[in-house]
Amino acid sequence: MQNIIRREDIELLAPAGNWDCLKAAVANGANACFFGVEKFNARARAENFKMDELPEIMAFLHLYGVKGFVTFNILVFEDELNEARKLVEACMAAGVDALIVQDLGLVKLIREISPDFPIHGSTQMTITSPEAVEFTKPFDLERVVLGRENSLKEIKKIGDTAKLPMEVFVHGALCVSYSGQCLTSEMWGGRSANRGECAQACRLPYDLMVDGVEKPMGNVAYLLSPKDLAAIDIVPELIEAGVTSFKIEGRLKSPEYVANVVSKYRAAIDKYFDGVDAKPSKVELRELQQSFSRGFTHGFLDGTNNKTLLDGTFPKSRGVFLGTVKKVLPTAILVELDSPVKRGDGIVFDAGDPTQKEEGGRVYDILTKGRKVEGEVERGQYEIVMGRNDVNLKRIHVGDRVWKTNDPELNKRLRKTFETEKPYQTFPLAVHVSGKTGEHLKTTWVDLGTNHAVSIQSEPLLETALKRPLTHESLHDQLGRLGGTLYYLEPGQLTVDLTGDVIVPMSELNRMRREAVEQLTTLRSVPPVYTKRNVDAYADSHLVKNRKQPLLTALCRSLEQIEAAAQTDVDFLYADFEFVKQYPDAVKLAHRFGKKIALATMRIHMPDENGVLALIAKAKPDAILVRNTGALYYYLSRRDEISIPLIGDFSLNVSNHKTVDLFLESGMERVTASYDLNIQQMVDLLGNADSPNMEVVIHQHMPMFHTEHCVYCTFLSEGTDHTNCGTPCEESRISLKDRVGFSHPVRVDTGCRNTVYNAIDQSGAEYLREFMDLGVGSFRIEFLEEEAERVQEVIRLYRQAMRGEITGTQVWRTLKATNQLGVTRGQLTK
Incomplete structure (x- = not known):
């Protein structure tokens, strides 16, 4: 039997970058608001609120029965754990209704502090499959925010399978990259999107290079700049797919935008439950576009259609x-x-x-x-x-x-x-009145919105009325004078039980009414109480290391690279191929040369993609390089049949020792540090983490964008997705040339997702000795398009540096001399 969807089960969740936005959301019918506090949130450029404002914010929201969620949706670095703990404790004390969290290490810390403080898994957790939801369940997450790339069909499947409330973005700006998987800002400007400092590189113009030749594109220059999401016309479909929270993007937007979008979606949701046509009118759509629009799209909610995701001729709001x-x-x-x-x-x-x-x-x-x-x-x-x-x-x-x-x-x-002095919303009251001569008049007031009840009695005793005794009508008139307050007397909800003709001064009835309103209003703002423990964020630090000789590993992206690397003294190989069907050959090739090899999963895991994970296991590698929590859960839940060692990759966003512990405790053999760390942050992490079971990528082409949007399909095909595109990715190689003149390669994975790699490979060789002293167990070199000779040269140089025969500086300078693109030291800078 199908569950009945009730109006009260659906939440409209609004963004608030400042007090005016908060008020606009409440005034226009939001059920909940999300907002950032100081630096720990993914909108560093928003005004954001101060920690000491939290009690006032939550009192205001709870006054209107609106929930308040604090966005803690960034990675937390090692030296920030105590600061993060203080913010968690401040949120608990203020009665925040939930924290929206990206960092699984922070989830671990919150659960150490409190077993019952609500946590929501943010979209930056890249949760896109039932398995990824299942992975979060031991941490008692209250809900998850699905990736914006999930379709309605996938959303329904995730909900039906995982049975956890789902929050879905329905309106606002779209990131071209998967949230939590964009490293462009970090690579080009040292401003990490995982730290709330997105530089919006997707909104820049690029030239399309096909096999090294520029393709004429007319006035289409914004090849990675999506339109804005607007799902207002498919509200019924979203509700029926199991979406419980309708999330509006826009903490950098104006209060007018918030008022406009919230009111439109409030009307659409209400129309659905009122049984009338929920589709917006032309005027409503125009007004939505007027507040902010780069052109509207359903994004991926209807499934992948690469032809409708972006316009390409402008990157900003046009109205x-x-x-x-x-x-x-x-x-x-x-x-x-x-x-x-x-x-x-x-x-x-x-x-x-527009340039x-x-x-x-x-x-x-x-x-x-x-x-x-x-x-x-x-x-x-x-x-x-x-x-x-x-x-x-x-x-x-x-x-x-x-x-x-x-x-x-x-x-x-x-x-x-x-911008009004009147309350934004009023709530129904029920009142019961009783008494008799010689006793106090007793009144019980019930806030029907919260079920809070208060009892107020008269100070003077009731007297026998000689004329004009209290009646139902006179009491209704006097006690119902609630204008300017949060309340109104619900019709039919005044009950009177008086014995005989009694009277009390009208001024006393007024006093009782005011006191009841004051007490009920105060009760609305009382914060919920959570269980809290005193915790030392570093009590579980790994200061003593069980050091071991570090491995040198090489990640290859072709069979030719595997063969070249396998003939060096590298300790371990990884294969990360566009086509999974080549994986068995990679395993055989590595084993022929006596090398162990791990096969990489895709970076994203969608419903119905378990077949790819099964094929990886079937190739019988020596380990699997796991890139998302969905794949991790898939293998962990099949340990009886798949007992292959698991290694966590950079895309799991490991940036503090608690995240390292969480993944090692889940069953991984080693984990890879996040690419968001600079040298000092890496040193801090390695100083407290189980570093012998950690891997550091020391040489690579940074994978900047990872996106469901296929550049090949969009610009080299008449088709709309992988079913009809004709696979131009198998015939040509695309790169995106930026304004400086660098061409960044675009590669496709088995799921037809694109990764845009930085044109310049980067090296952290200067810090090899420092990392070795901190007990790092494994160093990785990653290749992209290098020829066999280059692969062997790079491995040889890093091995020499690890043995102390040459310096790290000599490594990257030598590579620069033999590589026309040059080598940078990337984000491993102080």
């Missing part, structure tokens, strides 16, 4: 498409309108190159055949007059697209929803 320039007049622009416009609206003229300064400003007047038009106009040809100094008419051309970027009237209306 509403207004029309097209038909003629440039001496003092005006003739525009064929497609949407409404009025005086005062802001517009921009799109000449097809150049664009003409735009406020509409000063609207004319038709030279006559001024009052009010709003829509459809047809109109002469748009701009402010005298706003636009250079010589830079506007026939055919330019026109966008309405700002609507002051809409913003004014939206601000009115939360």
Whole structure:
């Protein structure tokens, strides 16, 4: 029997970057808000709140029955664990309803502090399969935020299988890369997306290089910049797929945006439960676009369609498409309108190159055949007059697209929803009155929204009424005067049980009413109580090391590289191929040369992809390089039949000793440190972690973007996904050339996901000796497109450095001399 979905089971979750956004969310019907506190959140550029504001924030939200979730959705470095512990404790004391967490080491710390403080697994955990949800269950996560790449069909399957509440993004900006798996900001600017400092490299222009030759793309330059997610027209489908929390992105957005988007989704959800058509009107869609839009898409909710994910001609919000320039007049622009416009609206003229300064400003007047038009106009040809100094008419051309970027009237209306002295919402009360002559009048007030109840009695005793005794009507009139408060007297919820004709002063009834309201209001803001233990975040540090001779491992991406590496004195090999069908050959080849080899899983694990994991095990490697928690759970839950050693890769985002312990305790043999660590953070981690069971990648091409969006399918095929694209990835090699002139290779995995690798390989060779002194058990070199000779040279140089025959500096300088791209020391800098 199918579960009945109730209105109260569905949560509308709104972003809040500041107090105005918080108020806008509450005023427009959000059930919950998420917000960051100081530095520990994935929006470092948002205003964010201070720790000492937490009690006030939570009291305000709980006053209206709204939950408050604190975003703790970044990696926590080793030297920050105590600071993180203090924020966790402050959140608990303030009554925060849950922490949204990325770092599994932080999850471990929170559970050490409290067994019952609610945790939500953030989208940065890259949870995209039932198995990944199952992996979180020993830590008692209350819910998970699924990856934005999951389709409705997959969401339903995950919900049906894993049976944990699911939060899904329904509106706002889309990352082209999987959340928690983007290293571009880290690579190019030392600003990690896993630390809330995304530099938005996906919004930059790139040239498309196909087999080393630039492909003409016209005005399509933003090859990685997705449109914005808008799922308002499929709200019913989301509810029926099992989504319990509708999440709106936008902690960097304005309060008007929050008010606009929250009110629209509130209406759509309510319409669904009221049994009326939940589809938005044209006006509602236009208003959503007006607040912020790079063009709307369902993202991956309908499944993968590489042709609808991005526009490619602009990277920023355009607002509403207004029309097209038909003629440039001496003092005006003739525009064929497609949407409404009025005086005062802001517009921009799109000449097809957003990297150049664009003409735009406020509409000063609207004319038709030279006559001024009052009010709003829509459809047809109109002469748009701009402010005298706003636009250079010589830079506007026939055919330019026109966008309405700002609507002051809409913003004014939206601000009115939360800039008010009145309560944003009122709640029903039930009141019971009883008493008789010579006793106190007794009243019981029940807040029907929370079931809180208070009893208030009169100070003077009831007297016998000579005239005008208390009646149901007079009590309803007096006790129901609740205007300006959070409450109203629910019709039919006043019950009166008086013996005889009695009276009490009206002023006393007023006092009792005010006191009841005050007490009930206070009760709404009382924080929940969580179990708390005093914890030393470093009590489990591994200060004493059981040192062992470090391994030198090599990750190869072709059979030719495997063969070259297998003929060196490297200790261990990894195969990371585009095609899993080549894995058995890689194992045979490595074993022929007497080398042990691990096979890499894909970085992402989706429902119905267990077949790939089974094939990896079937190839009988000496170990499996596990890149996500879904694959980890798959192998751990089949230990009886698959007893192959498991090694955790960088994509598990290990950045503190607690995360190391969590994965080693789960059954891994060793784990790889995150790429987000600089040299000092790595030293801090290795000083406290079980470093002999850790691997450090010392040489690599940084995998910058990892994305469901296939560049090959989008730009080299007429198809929409892997079923009809014709596999251009098997015929050609694509790279993306940036503004500096570097071409970054784009490679495809078995799941047709793309990884964009940095053009320049980077080396941490200078720190080899320091890491060896800290007990690191394994150093890895990663290859991308290197020829056999280059593979052997790189391995030889690193082996010499490990033996102390040459310095780390000599390693990267030598490599620079033989490699035209050069080598950088990357993020391992102090």
